[in-house]
Amino acid sequence: MEITGGGRLEVRITSADVGKRVSVRYVTDSAEAGQRFTDAVGVLTSWDAGVLLITRKSGESVRIAESALAAGKVVPAAPARRRGPSATFPELARATARAWQPVESEPLGEWTLRAADGFTRRANSALPLGDPGLPVAEALTHVRAWYAARKLPAYVQAATGAEGTQELLCAALDRHGWRREVSAEVRIAALAPLGDLDADVSAVRLSRTVDEPWLRRYQRFSGDEEASAVVRSVLVSGPSVWFASVAGTGGVPAAIGRCVVDGRWAGFMAVEVDPEQRRRGLATSVMTALARQALDEGASAAWLQVEADNDGARALYDGMGFAAHHHYHHYRWAEA
Numbered sequence: 598m599e600i601t602g603g604g605r606l607e608v609r610i611t612s613a614d615v616g617k618r619v620s621v622r623y624v625t626d627s628a629e630a631g632q633r634f635t636d637a638v639g640v641l642t643s644w645d646a647g648v649l650l651i652t653r654k655s656g657e658s659v660r661i662a663e664s665a666l667a668a669g670k671v672v673p674a675a676p677a678r679r680r681g682p683s684a685t686f687p688e689l690a691r692a693t694a695r696a697w698q699p700v701e702s703e704p705l706g707e708w709t710l711r712a713a714d715g716f717t718r719r720a721n722s723a724l725p726l727g728d729p730g731l732p733v734a735e736a737l738t739h740v741r742a743w744y745a746a747r748k749l750p751a752y753v754q755a756a757t758g759a760e761g762t763q764e765l766l767c768a769a770l771d772r773h774g775w776r777r778e779v780s781a782e783v784r785i786a787a788l789a790p791l792g793d794l795d796a797d798v799s800a801v802r803l804s805r806t807v808d809e810p811w812l813r814r815y816q817r818f819s820g821d822e823e824a825s826a827v828v829r830s831v832l833v834s835g836p837s838v839w840f841a842s843v844a845g846t847g848g849v850p851a852a853i854g855r856c857v858v859d860g861r862w863a864g865f866m867a868v869e870v871d872p873e874q875r876r877r878g879l880a881t882s883v884m885t886a887l888a889r890q891a892l893d894e895g896a897s898a899a900w901l902q903v904e905a906d907n908d909g910a911r912a913l914y915d916g917m918g919f920a921a922h923h924h925y926h927h928y929r930w931a932e933a
Contacts, residue, residue, distance in 0.1 A: 606668035612644040614671055616765055619651065621669040623661050634667055640757075642768035650768055654758035655905070656780055656926045658771065674760050681786045681920050682861075682898035686761040687726060689783060689862075689900060689922060694724055696857035696864040698834035700827055703743070706730030710743050714827045717817065718779065718927045722752035725766060733769050741930050751930040752778075759923035767926065775928040781904045782911075784919035788863055788899045791888035791917060794881055801886035804840045807832050811842050813849045814869055832867075835859065839890055841883045845871055852879035856887035863891035865901040868910075880913060 610619050618640055625635045639653040647663040699711035699720040707727025713720035721744075729736035737753070744751040753770060756762040767777075804811075807829055812818045818828050832838075835857035845851035854868040865887060870879045888899065901919065903910045 608666050608669045610641065610669040610671060615641050615644055617641055617671050618674055619669055620672045621649070621651065621661065622667045623665040624667060625665065637661065638672065640764035642764050643772075652757060652764040652767055654924065656757040656767060656777065656924050658768070681918065684785055684898070684900075684922060686756060686759045686923055689785070690724075690726055690756065692859050692862045693783065693864060693900065693902065694726075695859055696835045696866070697831060700830050701747075705736060705739060705743075708736065708740075710740065712744070712747050712749060713831050714824065715749055716824065716827050716831055718752050719754065720831050721749055722754040722927055724754055725763065733766070734773060737770070737773055737775070737930075744930075753928045754925055755928060756783075756923050756925045758921070762923050767928070770928045774931050776931045777926045778929045779904065780924055780926045781902050782921045783900060783902050783923050783925060784914055785922045786899045786914075786917060786919040788888055788892060788897050791884060791899055792892045794885045794888075794917070796878060796882045796885040798882050798886040798889070800843050801882050802842050802844070803886060803890060804842070805838065807840050810848055810850055811840055811853050814842070814845070814853045814871070815867060816869060817867075835864075837894060839887055841887050843879055843883065845874070852883050854880075854883035854887055856891055858891045858894045858896050861895075861897050863888065863896040863899050865899060868901075881917075884917065 606622060610621070620636065620638045622634045622636050624633060637651050637653070637659045639651040639659070641649060642652045643650040649661045649663060651659045651661065653659065697719050699713040701712045703710045706729035708723055708725045708729045710723050711720055715721055723740045731739065740753060741751045753775060755767050755770065757764050757767060832855065837858040839856045839858070841854040841856070842850040843852040851874045852870040855866045857864045865884060868880050868883055901914065903914060905924070
């Protein structure tokens with residue numbers, strides 16, 4: 598925090614710094630007992646009517662009255678991560694999108710409107726990777742109409758927490774009546790260490806197709822025959838798709854997983870284990886078998902997505918060397 602030569606805190610930010618990463622100290626009633634100040638670090642996403650909005654890496658927004666500011670300064674972007682592969686947000690966002698493709702899509706400038714009959718938010722949300730070619734308010738109106746025509750709720754997927762992410766768009770969504778419904782981390786890791794894990798892969802079967810037993814273990818599949826074609830279409834989409842399974846009982850696998858190989862990237866999804874057979878290393882075996890296949894196809898980096906409140910999966914992936922790259926959030930139009 599900036600301190601003047603006389604030892605006093607100083608505010609060195611103005612409304613002209615909207616869009617920059619800042620660090621501020623401010624007076625708040627919620628400060629811990631005996632403390633007068635609370636700190637916040639994030640992107641300054643607005644400064645209107647005497648109120649600052651700062652969006653933290655996690656996507657959480659902090660509103661601060663201008664009158665409560667004690668100090669503030671612009672700070673450099675977070676230092677480049679030293680663990681795992683280098684990756685820009687646009688590169689990784691496009692790779693994750695190619696690995697989970699909708700049944701229907703339509704461009705809106707550099708945004709993509711995606712629909713898959715409601716199967717997962719990722720396949721049924723607008724992906725805003727650039728300029729929509731319209732003012733944001735008009736673009737969001739178009740998004741709402743597009744999804745309404747398909748009798749689907751309107752979602753926008755936006756990201757925070759890395760260089761080039763969309764904190765300003767997140768703030769705009771909030772102002773225009775969209776509400777953040779769910780958040781997840783995108784994590785990355787070097788691929789070779791995954792393939793080198795000490796795991797028994799002898800029981801893991803890899804296939805290019807998704808079969809009925811695999812779907813019986815997949816928790817997002819309801820078993821609805823009418824929805825089956827859409828689910829299969831999304832699951833098999835991607836440049837090079839592999840499905841893993843470990844045999845279980847009653848025609849339901851003990852564990853499953855999905856991997857999409859795309860250039861240097863291998864994306865891991867739908868890694869699920871029978872609750873009665875957890876802590877036996879099955880998830881690690883599935884991940885390792887898929888990683889070895891991806892290495893054979895020339896991939897060198899791995900990514901996956903995990904919801905922010907899934908502590909068990911987060912712990913597993915921590916142990917495999919995955920580190921958070923950015924967060925993404927699904928904003929839903931809050932209909933009156």
